[in-house]
Amino acid sequence: NIEKAAYYYFRAAEIGDLVGLHNLGLCFAYGRGVPKNNSKAFEMLKKSAEGGFAPAKQTIKEIEIEGWLSILRFAASLRSTSESIGNTEPSNYGEENRAMQRKIDAENDENKKRAEREEYNKKLDEQWKRLLTPNR
Secondary structure, three states: OHHHHHHHHHHHHHOOOHHHHHHHHHHHHHOOOOOOOHHHHHHHHHHHHHOOOHHHHHHHHHHHHHHHHHHHHHHHHHHHHHHHOOOOOOOOOHHHHHHHHHHHHHHHHHHHHHHHHHHHHHHHHHHHHHHHOOOO
16 A cells, blocks of 8 residues: 555655655655655655665656756747747846745745645644554
């Protein structure tokens, strides 16, 4: 049962087990046994990779490559759209947009951290309840 596996990966990750961190990161990436959460997935995979677990290093490398490819594809689509409507002048709004995006990103990061803390505390509570519940 995948929920149990995710739980045991969580327990292993809590004590710093690199394989547990990697596997729990994959659970979060695919929403298997836990709610899908890409930021948690990346965080756990990164910790596992930084600890020296080779499969996690490879996974991080693949994520980073795919991320850069997505950014490049998006930038190319914006450039071609701009050219197709005849806009060849440089935009004055670039810095304003970047500043606004930084502000939005900071707010999103804070909201994510708050949600992650709440989810972590909820999981610990559930974990405690499971430990107290006799097996049937």
